[in-house]
Amino acid sequence: MPERMPVVAGRFYPAAPDALQAEVRSLLAAGKSYSATAPLDPSHNPSARLCGLMLPHAGYAYCGKVLGATLASPWNGTSAGASLPERLVILCPNHTGRGAPLGVWPQGMWRTPLGGMNVDVAMAAALCDKGGYVPDMQSHLDEHSIEVLLPFLQCLPPQQGKEGATRSITPVCVGTTHHKTLLQAGLALADAVRQCEKLGDRVGIIVSSDMNHFDNQESTMHKDALGLSQALACDPEGLLAVVERHKITMCGAAPMALALFAAHALGEPWAELCMYDTSATASGDTHRVVGYAGLRFGLA
Incomplete structure (x- = not known):
C-alpha cells in the first residue's frame, strides 16, 4: 500500500515527535484561551450543523495561532476540531503544478512524525467515480498544504461519542480554477457525502488555504477582506470572481469554492471567521506579508 512520507518536517514544523506534539498541543491550548475571549457569532440556530473548516498551511511559527484558534473554537459544548467527523475530505491547492486537475490519493497512509493517518479508500473510490476526480499521487508528492494540517488533526480529541475511533482522510489536490469544473466537482462531492451519510457515517470537509501572498500589510489585509467577504457569504462564484478581478493570491480559493x-448542494450553508492574522505578527516584516484565516462552515 502506498505511503506518503512527510516532505516539510523540520522546516514548517518540528521533525522530532515529542517537540511536534508539544508545539501542536500548546497552540491548541492557546487557541482555546483565545476563543474564550473572542466568542463567535451566537446567532446561528443551535441545531446548525458544522460541516468543515478552512485552515492555513504555512509554517507553524506564522499560522499556528490561527490553526489552534480555529480548531479549538467552541462548538456545542466541545471544540470545532473535536466535532469533526472521523471521515475527512481534505481539499488543497496545487503549488507544484504537477498531476491531475482534481487528484485524489486513492489508498494507503499519510505519515507525519506523529504516525500515520489512513486514507479513506471507500470515499476516494466514490469521488473518483464522477465529477472529474481521478486517482493521482503525483499532485500530492511534494505538496505541503495537506501535510502541515495533519499533526493538528492527529492531536485532536475524538469526536463526542466516538472515543477510540481514528480519523481517516481523503486527500484531494485541486489544480484548476475553472468554474464549471469546480461546480461539477462540488456536486459530486456532495453526492458522495450524501451516500456515506445514508449509511450512517458523517463526512467533514477541510479546506487548506493561505490568503493573499507577498503584498504589504495594508494591501494584504484589504485583499483578504475582499476574498473573505465572499467566502463568509458562502458565494463560490463571487469568491472566484473577486480573486481574479483583484489579483488576490489566495492559494486555496479554488478548493474553498x-x-x-458542495455545501450549497447539501443545504443552506453558513460560514464564520474564527481568526485572521498575517505573517507580520511573527516576522515583524510589514512589506512582504502573507495572510492567514481560519473559517468554519456548515448547514443551517
Missing part, C-alpha cells in the same frame, strides 16, 4: 459548491 469547490467546498462551497
Whole structure:
C-alpha cells in the first residue's frame, strides 16, 4: 500500500515527535484561551450543523495561532476540531503544478512524525467515480498544504461519542480554477457525502488555504477582506470572481469554492471567521506579508 512520507518536517514544523506534539498541543491550548475571549457569532440556530473548516498551511511559527484558534473554537459544548467527523475530505491547492486537475490519493497512509493517518479508500473510490476526480499521487508528492494540517488533526480529541475511533482522510489536490469544473466537482462531492451519510457515517470537509501572498500589510489585509467577504457569504462564484478581478493570491480559493459548491448542494450553508492574522505578527516584516484565516462552515 502506498505511503506518503512527510516532505516539510523540520522546516514548517518540528521533525522530532515529542517537540511536534508539544508545539501542536500548546497552540491548541492557546487557541482555546483565545476563543474564550473572542466568542463567535451566537446567532446561528443551535441545531446548525458544522460541516468543515478552512485552515492555513504555512509554517507553524506564522499560522499556528490561527490553526489552534480555529480548531479549538467552541462548538456545542466541545471544540470545532473535536466535532469533526472521523471521515475527512481534505481539499488543497496545487503549488507544484504537477498531476491531475482534481487528484485524489486513492489508498494507503499519510505519515507525519506523529504516525500515520489512513486514507479513506471507500470515499476516494466514490469521488473518483464522477465529477472529474481521478486517482493521482503525483499532485500530492511534494505538496505541503495537506501535510502541515495533519499533526493538528492527529492531536485532536475524538469526536463526542466516538472515543477510540481514528480519523481517516481523503486527500484531494485541486489544480484548476475553472468554474464549471469546480461546480461539477462540488456536486459530486456532495453526492458522495450524501451516500456515506445514508449509511450512517458523517463526512467533514477541510479546506487548506493561505490568503493573499507577498503584498504589504495594508494591501494584504484589504485583499483578504475582499476574498473573505465572499467566502463568509458562502458565494463560490463571487469568491472566484473577486480573486481574479483583484489579483488576490489566495492559494486555496479554488478548493474553498469547490467546498462551497458542495455545501450549497447539501443545504443552506453558513460560514464564520474564527481568526485572521498575517505573517507580520511573527516576522515583524510589514512589506512582504502573507495572510492567514481560519473559517468554519456548515448547514443551517
